[in-house]
Amino acid sequence: MxxxxxxxxxxxxxxxxxxxxxxxxxxxxxxxxxxxxxxxxxxxxxxxxxxxxxxxxxxxxxxxxxxxxxxxxxxxxxxxxxxxxxxxxxxxxxxxxxxxxxxxxxxxxxxxxxxxxxxxxxxxxxxxxxxxxxxxxxxxxxxxxxxxxxxxxxxxxxxxxxxxxxxxxxxxxxxxxxxxxxxxxxxxxxxxDTQCLSLDAIARRAITTDPNWNGGDYYGADRPNPDDGLAQARRIGHVMYLSKASMGRKFGRRAAGRGAFGDAPSDPTARFFPYREVESYLDYNADSFTGRFDANSYLYLTRAMDEYxxxxxxxxxxxxxxxxxxxxxxxxxxxxxxxxxxxxxxxxxxxxxxxxxxxxxxxxxxxxxxxxxxxxxxxxxxxxxxxxxxxxxxxxxxxxxxxxxxxxxxxxxxxxxxxxxxxx
Missing domain, CATH: 3.40.50.1820 (Alpha/Beta hydrolase fold, catalytic domain)
Known part of the structure; x- marks a missing residue:
């Protein structure tokens, strides 16, 4: 326990x-x-x-x-x-x-x-x-x-x-x-290094520009969480954790099939181009992450890591x-x-x-x-x-x-x- x-x-x-x-x-x-x-x-x-x-x-x-x-x-x-x-x-x-x-x-x-x-x-x-x-x-x-x-x-x-x-x-x-x-x-x-610092900065910006972040004041049953921003930050993170070789071996350029993930809004050209397995992977893990982690904590902990x-x-x-x-x-x-x-x-x-x-x-x-x-x-x-x-x-x-x-x-x-x- x-x-x-x-x-x-x-x-x-x-x-x-x-x-x-x-x-x-x-x-x-x-x-x-x-x-x-x-x-x-x-x-x-x-x-x-x-x-x-x-x-x-x-x-x-x-x-x-x-x-x-x-x-x-x-x-x-x-x-x-x-x-x-x-x-x-x-x-x-x-x-x-x-x-x-x-x-x-x-x-x-x-x-x-x-x-x-x-x-x-x-x-x-x-x-x-x-x-x-x-x-x-x-x-x-x-x-x-x-x-x-x-x-x-x-x-x-x-x-x-x-x-x-x-x-x-x-x-x-x-x-x-x-x-x-x-x-x-x-x-x-x-x-x-500087590249990782820059990617962390983009991830934080994804959270703080989500309107639901509301300056960090989003707690309470009547207030929506900044899930879109946190999910985007997580997608950026996942790309940082994997190598080119591992991503190529796991996903390649394969299409995942329509409807493979949720109801994420698509861009106007999506009807013509495939929704790829690597997109599905990032979307799935971003969605599951928002159910277990706090957006403000993500901001705080990435700052601690960057500053060390x-x-x-x-x-x-x-x-x-x-x-x-x-x-x-x-x-x-x-x-x-x-x-x-x-x-x-x-x-x-x-x-x-x-x-x-x-x-x-x-x-x-x-x-x-x-x-x-x-x-x-x-x-x-x-x-x-x-x-x-x-x-x-x-x-x-x-x-x-x-x-x-x-x-x-x-x-x-x-x-x-x-x-x-x-x-x-």
């Missing part, structure tokens, strides 16, 4: 405060004082990282029904990819083994899966909306630290995150260098990691143009410049940014061995060693393209 914990008054990096920050989280396994692993979710992910049995050793209020699609007490929608989003990686006997590790996953502030954010109740009893303070990745890290203190967790064995969750993990190494032994940044980077820069306040990435005495794994995928191999290589280089034991593990894959979700056979072995043995783990292959990636860690020839949790 999802648990909800208040961590009290919280001051955000923007300088604004909330009187009572609430965090929704889940824990798996038993804590022995030295085995805690924090898993950081991606942009539109949730605390529900696994379907493994949850821990029952905390005193926070439990919230039931997280496996039922919508939480019975809070009404928070957890259907789709928000449910058990890394189930093939986290669980008993899996790469992050919940019989060995005490796994914690926290829904970040600003999101909409139970933690404080724009759709949650503010001091006046109404949803915060855009009165909620702007959030940063650093705010996520500080909120997680606050919650872990309440759970009695001091130093972490590891922090693991994918996409913007990987940025969150890197922030732990820079912000709390004595509090974590190992950091794994999967399909992540020290900052977004590991070097900020330090001078360089190496200086940011200089105090970290643990080990770092940077794991990248060759088909990922959202967070590229080159960006992961630069991160690994900065860590080595800071004398941090580091491995950059490159997976041959043409599935784009989604690869770390749809290829557990590629992600699992290096994560498993990194948690156990650090950068000397058997399945951890540093590209500088000139060794091939193990066969078990190769991408399958055909893997599913699905509705992922991202961008970021």
């Amino acid at each position: 999802t648990a909800v914990e208040s961590v009290g008054e919280f001051r955000f990096e923007c300088g604004e405060s909330v009187p009572d920050l609430t965090l929704a989280y889940e824990t798996y396994g038993e804590f022995d004082g030295d085995n805690a692993v924090l898993v950081c979710h991606a942009l539109t992910g949730s605390q529900h990282v696994s379907s493994a049995p949850r821990s029952e050793d905390h005193d926070a209020d439990a919230v039931g029904g997280s496996d039922a699609g919508k939480d019975a007490d809070t009404g928070v929608q957890t259907a789709g990819q928000a449910r058990a989003w890394w189930d093939d990686v986290v669980g008993p006997g899996k790469a992050i083994d919940t019989t060995e590790y005490y796994v914690v996953c926290v829904n970040v502030p600003g999101s909409c899966y139970g933690s404080s954010g724009p759709p949650s109740e503010g001091p006046d009893g109404e949803p915060w909306g855009t009165d909620f303070p702007p959030v940063t990745v650093g705010d996520w890290t500080r909120a997680q630290r606050r919650l872990l203190d309440r759970l009695g967790v001091g130093r972490l064995h590891a922090v693991v995150g994918g996409s913007v969750g990987g940025m969150n993990a890197l922030d732990w190494a820079a912000r709390y260098p004595d509090d974590v032994r190992r950091v794994a940044a999967v399909a992540a980077a020290a900052r977004l 820069d590991l070097a900020a306040g330090h001078g360089s990435d190496a200086e940011a990691l200089a105090a970290f005495e643990g080990e770092l794994l940077s794991l990248s995928f060759t088909g990922d143009w959202h967070f590229t191999v080159e960006q992961s290589r630069a991160l690994a280089g900065a860590a080595r410049d800071a004398d941090v034991p580091t491995a950059h593990h490159v997976v041959e894959s043409d599935h784009g940014h989604d690869a770390f979700l749809v290829e557990p056979e590629s992600v699992g072995p290096p994560l498993r061995d990194f948690l156990a043995d650090g950068v000397d783990g058997r399945a951890v292959r540093d590209e500088d060693e000139g060794e091939p990636v193990e066969e078990e860690s190769r991408s399958p020839e055909r893997a599913p393209v699905h509705a992922s949790l991202f961008p970021g």
Whole structure:
């Protein structure tokens, strides 16, 4: 079950405060004082990282029904990819083994899966909306630290995150260098590049130009949600997550057939040209996304991702990691143009410049940014061995060693393209 914990008054990096920050989280396994692993979710992910049995050793209020699609007490929608989003990686006997590790996953502030954010109740009893303070990745890290203190967790064995969750993990190494032994940044980077910044800006504009957005004030049964804008933002995101090769293999130029999706308005020429499978895919996933996510939260979280820069306040990435005495794994995928191999290589280089034991593990894959979700056979072995043995783990292959990636860690020839949790 999802648990909800208040961590009290919280001051955000923007300088604004909330009187009572609430965090929704889940824990798996038993804590022995030295085995805690924090898993950081991606942009539109949730605390529900696994379907493994949850821990029952905390005193926070439990919230039931997280496996039922919508939480019975809070009404928070957890259907789709928000449910058990890394189930093939986290669980008993899996790469992050919940019989060995005490796994914690926290829904970040600003999101909409139970933690404080724009759709949650503010001091006046109404949803915060855009009165909620702007959030940063650093705010996520500080909120997680606050919650872990309440759970009695001091130093972490590891922090693991994918996409913007990987940025969150890197922030732990820079912000709390004595509090974590190992950091794994999967399909992540020290900052977004300009192309991704521009696409995120277009996605936000799609939301804010939807008339139903109404300046962020659309909560209430009598007010329509800005679903058109949020759906368009999601379509832009999906194009970012996939590679040319994966899109070509999955969809090609094939027509989907008339009436394949809903009642979306068509352009005047649609009667002559085909409605393609790739359009149907984008439409279907955009429609399902609007049923589970909040438009304001999307604005807040993309801003947090865009703003993150590991070097900020330090001078360089190496200086940011200089105090970290643990080990770092940077794991990248060759088909990922959202967070590229080159960006992961630069991160690994900065860590080595800071004398941090580091491995950059490159997976041959043409599935784009989604690869770390749809290829557990590629992600699992290096994560498993990194948690156990650090950068000397058997399945951890540093590209500088000139060794091939193990066969078990190769991408399958055909893997599913699905509705992922991202961008970021």
